[in-house]
Structures are given as structure tokens and as C-alpha cells.
Amino acid sequence: xxxxxxxxxxxxTGVLGYLLVSLYTFETARQKEQDKSRNTDLxxxxxxxxxxxxxxxxxxxxxxxxxxxQRRQQTEGVGRLNSLRASLDNARLFSGLTELxxxxxxxxxxxxxxxxxxAKQNQGAGYNPNDFLIHDKNLLYLVNELKSAQPDGVAIxxxxxxxxSNIRCVGTVVLVNDTRLSPPYIxxxxxxxxxxxxxLDSSEEYQFLISQDFPVTWAxxxxxxxxxxxxxxxxxxxQPLRQETKVQNQVDDPAYLENTSNSGEGS
Numbered sequence: 001x002x003x004x005x006x007x008x009x010x011x012x013t014g015v016l017g018y019l020l021v022s023l024y025t026f027e028t029a030r031q032k033e034q035d036k037s038r039n040t041d042l043x044x045x046x047x048x049x050x051x052x053x054x055x056x057x058x059x060x061x062x063x064x065x066x067x068x069x070q071r072r073q074q075t076e077g078v079g080r081l082n083s084l085r086a087s088l089d090n091a092r093l094f095s096g097l098t099e100l101x102x103x104x105x106x107x108x109x110x111x112x113x114x115x116x117x118x119a120k121q122n123q124g125a126g127y128n129p130n131d132f133l134i135h136d137k138n139l140l141y142l143v144n145e146l147k148s149a150q151p152d153g154v155a156i157x158x159x160x161x162x163x164x165s166n167i168r169c170v171g172t173v174v175l176v177n178d179t180r181l182s183p184p185y186i187x188x189x190x191x192x193x194x195x196x197x198x199x200l201d202s203s204e205e206y207q208f209l210i211s212q213d214f215p216v217t218w219a220x221x222x223x224x225x226x227x228x229x230x231x232x233x234x235x236x237x238x239q240p241l242r243q244e245t246k247v248q249n250q251v252d253d254p255a256y257l258e259n260t261s262n263s264g265e266g267s
Contacts (some may be wrong), residue, residue, distance in 0.1 A: 088260040096229040100153045104224035105196035109134055109142070110184035117171035134185055134214065136169040139176075141205035143167070143187060149192030149199035153226045157181045160229040177231045184215075193220045 039137035093096045143154060143161065154161045159176040167176050174181050189196055200206050200218060209216050 055150065096153060096160045096226075098228050100226040102152065102190040102224060103193055103220075103222050104151065104188065104190040105193050105200065106189070106221050106224060107142075107146075107187040107200060107216065107218045108184050109138070111189065112212065112214045114133050115213050128176065132206060133172055134174070134183060136167050136174050138205060138209065139174065139185055139187070140167045141208075142203060145203040145205055146187070146196065146199050147200075149189075149191060149195040149221060151189040151196060153190045155188045155226045157186055158227055160226055162229045162231075164231065164233050165229075177229070188221075188226060190223050190224050190226055 004126065089098070093100070111134055112132040116129060120127045120129075143156070147154070155267060156167070156176050159165075159179055159181070161176075165177050167174070169175065174185070197218070197220075206216065
């Protein structure tokens with residue numbers, strides 16, 4: 001009885017041992033399979049992330065290039081804007097639309113009141129006061145002759161002279177830019193002082209006024225200030241020439257066509 005029991009115990013132990021070994025083997029194999037699956041999944045995750053990173057890097061590079069291009073265009077735009085502003089400032093300067101200051105010459109012309117009073121006493125009924133007044137033509141002739149010195153700007157009693165300016169009389173009243181002026185008439189000019197003085201000395205109108213004893217004085221100045229022109233430019237006829245009109249005018253011009261043809265033959 002004891003021997004049978006021992007045999008059963010040994011048999012049962014062997015079966016349990018076999019089961020334990022089988023279970024261990026199965027669990028080990030299952031664990032290895034799980035580890036392999038996990039590694040496969042991890043590799044796939046890493047591969048996907050690397051692909052996403054590459055896409056992000058490409059997107060970042062494209063964005064950087066786009067930003068660089070926008071900065072370049074912005075820089076070019078700022079450059080063009082500054083260039084246009086400089087051109088506009090120069091145009092306004094040479095058109096007399098901005099205040100101008102610098103070295104120059106100031107010429108003052110006045111009516112001949114002393115000689116007028118003397119003539120009034122001596123001439124009686126033959127006295128003509130207009131003979132002793134500065135008229136528009138005196139200022140116009142004098143300014144035109146002074147312009148031979150090519151001043152940068154001219155003003156009379158604060159009225160800036162530009163291409164559209166006028167100097168005229170209404171009765172005995174002198175108008176400049178349609179603004180009424182009264183004597184003395186101060187002609188202020190910015191430019192080379194010596195050239196301006198030379199132009200004044202050679203001016204026939206200046207010599208005439210001096211010969212008639214009109215009070216005419218001049219002075220150099222290191223700080224002549226010319227105010228901007230405040231009138232309106234109102235061209236009566238001219239208007240901008242459009243590009244298509246310019247091209248059509250060239251096509252219709254026989255001289256232009258002939259020159260173009262000769263140029264082509266020469267090449």
C-alpha cells in the first residue's frame with residue numbers, strides 16, 4: 001500500500017513537473033512573441049515619427065524660405081518707397097513747393113518818392129506820378145536778367161516764383177502770384193552770391209533804375225529763406241502722355257520709323 005502511494009506520488013509529481021515545464025516553455029515563448037510584437041510596433045512608431053519629423057522639417061524650411069522672400073520683397077519695397085519719396089522731395093524742391101534756405105543775394109527796389117515829390121513841385125500840371133513808381137515790368141525785367149545766374153530759387157516779398165508764377169499790374173498795384181504787393185519790393189535769391197551780384201551788375205534794368213535815381217540796394221546773405229509756393233498749379237493745355245499714345249505717336253512718326261529701319265540694317 002505504501003509502495004503504490006509512493007508510485008502515485010512520483011507519477012503525479014512527474015506530471016506536475018511536465019506541466020510546469022510546458023507552462024514555462026509556453027509562457028517564455030509567448031513573452032518572446034509579445035516582446036517581438038512590441039519591438040515591431042515600436043519600430044513602426046519610430047518610423048512614423050521620423051517621417052512626420054521629415055515632413056515638419058520640409059514645412060519649416062518652406063516657411064523659412066517664404067519668410068525670407070517676404071523680407072526680401074519688403075526690403076525692396078521699402079527701398080523703392082524711399083527712392084520714390086526722395087524723387088518726390090526733389091521734385092517738390094525744384095518745383096518750389098518746399099521752403100528753401102541758403103546763401104544768396106537780396107535786392108531791394110523802391111518807388112522814387114523823393115524825386116516824385118520834387119517833380120510834383122516843379123512840374124505842376126505835367127507831373128505824372130507813374131513815372132516814379134516801380135511797375136510790374138521793372139520787376140519782371142530785373143528778375144529775368146537775374147535768372148541768368150541760375151539761382152536755386154527766387155521770391156518777391158515772400159511770394160515764391162515758380163514756372164506758373166505771374167508778375168503783373170492792376171492799375172498801380174503790383175501783383176505776384178495774384179497776390180497784391182506793396183513797396184519796397186524785396187527780391188530774395190538763393191544761389192551763388194558772386195554770380196548773382198555779377199548778374200545784377202550786368203542787368204540793363206538795374207542800370208536803368210539806378211540812372212533814374214530809384215532806390216535800389218543789395219546785400220549778401222548767408223541765410224536767405226524762401227517760403228514755398230502756395231498757389232495752385234493749373235495747366236491750361238498740357239496733360240500726362242499715356243504710354244500707348246507715346247507708342248502710337250512713334251509709329252506715326254516717319255522719322256522715327258526711318259531711324260528704326262536704319263538701325264536694324266546697321267546691325
